[in-house]
Amino acid sequence: MNSFLRLLIPKAFVVVFVVFIFGSSSLLGELSDMEEVVRWAGYGEEKLSTVVISGTIICNADQNPYSNPHPVSGAEVSVVCGAKRWPRAKGRTDGSGKFAIDVPSHLHGVPNLEKVCHVRVVHLPPTSPCGKAKHNNKSISLSSTDQGIRTYTTHNIHLTPPL
Missing domain, CATH: 1.20.5 (Single alpha-helices involved in coiled-coils or other helix-helix interfaces)
Known part of the structure; x- marks a missing residue:
């Protein structure tokens, strides 16, 4: 058998x-x-939604967060999500220290994106007084929703040089 x-x-x-x-x-x-x-599959040329994470990186060269802040231009930032903290999207700051990262479409449907994803400062230019500052993850919060565009912000990320 x-x-x-x-x-x-x-x-x-x-x-x-x-x-x-x-x-x-x-x-x-x-x-x-x-x-x-x-x-x-929803990934055609027509975008169904847009998710942007923005913020500003500021260097406080004299250890006081309220006096003499300088915007950090050319800093590299990334959006990290989940337990493994892999970068999901990257961007750079402009001349005024501002960045705006267009989040990939596979993350648009993540519930509670503000609880799962953070912004991390990956690299600071060596010319910045805060070039050796410690970089921590910065949480994001939903700032606006309008016509299929969700905007999250980190507000200002204040960095101070090490003592």
């Missing part, structure tokens, strides 16, 4: 596989065009 089953199982697998392929050929034919597949 065992030898009979050993012969029957591979043949049954082939029959099921052939039925599956030919039975689903109409679905595969409809979705064979790559553009259609991309559109169907």
